[in-house]
Amino acid sequence: MEEHKKRILLVEDDPNFGTVLKDYLMMNDYEVTHAKNGMEGFEKFKKDDFDLCILDVMMPYKDGFTLAKEIREKNTDVPIIFLTAKTMKEDVLKGYKVGADDYLNKPFDSEVLLMKIKAIIQRKATETISDSKQFEFKIGRFDLNSKLRFLKFDGGEPVKLSPKENELLRLLALHENDLMPRELALTKIWRDDNYFTSRSMDVYIAKLRKYLKLDEKVEILNIHGEGFRLVINS
């Protein structure tokens, strides 16, 4: 059972603090990429796969939140920890909205940081097994390519899907014949769960049903109050 060292992207503009933190993490058996600002952070993020991102909030040019949003567009799963100055409650709240997994007040206790990292990475590890990177699906007579965002019927002309259509259909396909809970789609795709996002999702379900009508064996069933179910009848 070979394991690779966990990779951490550290984005921190203070060179002293950044270096110290990097060294400390490396001493604790993590592989650390240190970026000095948001721009550089995003570049490095795109180039590599990380198990965790640690972002300073206060940075010139591109702050931690903006960076987090960009990262989230590329990858909805990677855990993010924010580093904020002690008193900034606003930061904390904003961070959670962007989908942070945790935050830490500076200055913080390094042992606590380690524990958090361990806890978060372990948490993700257990989740990730179920929805492993899968981007191509056979749905009855359809082919969904979730990476290129298109849907083909009987190998014919591909139809382009919008980002939301695509994500939603992908989630449904991942749970084929099984319940795909409303909540799951709302938190994973819309990152918020309220009346309007929920209605928005219903609109997308209608759109998907329209696409899928071509194959009468494929349907999206509703389970009242729970979610939806993509079934392929034989």
Next chain:
Amino acid sequence: MEEHKKRILLVEDDPNFGTVLKDYLMMNDYEVTHAKNGMEGFEKFKKDDFDLCILDVMMPYKDGFTLAKEIREKNTDVPIIFLTAKTMKEDVLKGYKVGADDYLNKPFDSEVLLMKIKAIIQRKATETISDSKQFEFKIGRFDLNSKLRFLKFDGGEPVKLSPKENELLRLLALHENDLMPRELALTKIWRDDNYFTSRSMDVYIAKLRKYLKLDEKVEILNIHGEGFRLVINS
């Protein structure tokens, strides 16, 4: 629109602080059960299903960690948040070891607590429940799929069940051939035990009997004043 309000078990011995916190959480649309000490907390935990536990660390008789361990023995999944009196690093680390999802230092900002609760509950919702065994029952010639909420007769067309129908039949099935006490269904499903919920339950028993009529070997018997019994005759 939510099927049920999220349920929080709050274990906090300081009556003032506990009550204030409970009220605040209730104002924010959570259902809160407040226990005044570890012992009581564990009793209440066993009686009910909670989406989250908030445990004070410093409590007489049974501290938060001990309680957490007991809770973990019963349930490995339920998220736990600790409240620690000061910035006790020891507590924090110990908390993570027991499987805490987060911790908060008292006094803390209530808005931050709310965000954490939301984030943690959402995170848990993400983890897919794939214990199919617990949700599938064979009842005579019927198959009950309690997760997808349908009932099939002889492998034919599935009939959809409403949430209450489903939960009630599931409870009966769990006690197959045995007494399923009225009170149990009322507290577990209706979460209230009064004249009206009790009549409502009777209505659902009637509905279930109608479904189950297809197999004359299956019946729901009443035990006067006690409850019901799902029997499968051979």
Next chain:
DNA sequence: ATTTTTGTTAACGTAAGGTTAAAACAGAAG
């Protein structure tokens, strides 16, 4: 015999979902 509990059906009110269209938004192009 009378009260209490249960069986059953129907009606009602509310909430959730289906669908379409228009408004709002965002990014690209002019």
Next chain:
DNA sequence: CTTCTGTTTTAACCTTACGTTAACAAAAAT
């Protein structure tokens, strides 16, 4: 900066699903 285009959200209206309650009948207990 404005216009165009594709995308997403909001609004509106309608249908279906669900749960409670009421009413009355039947059974069981007292």
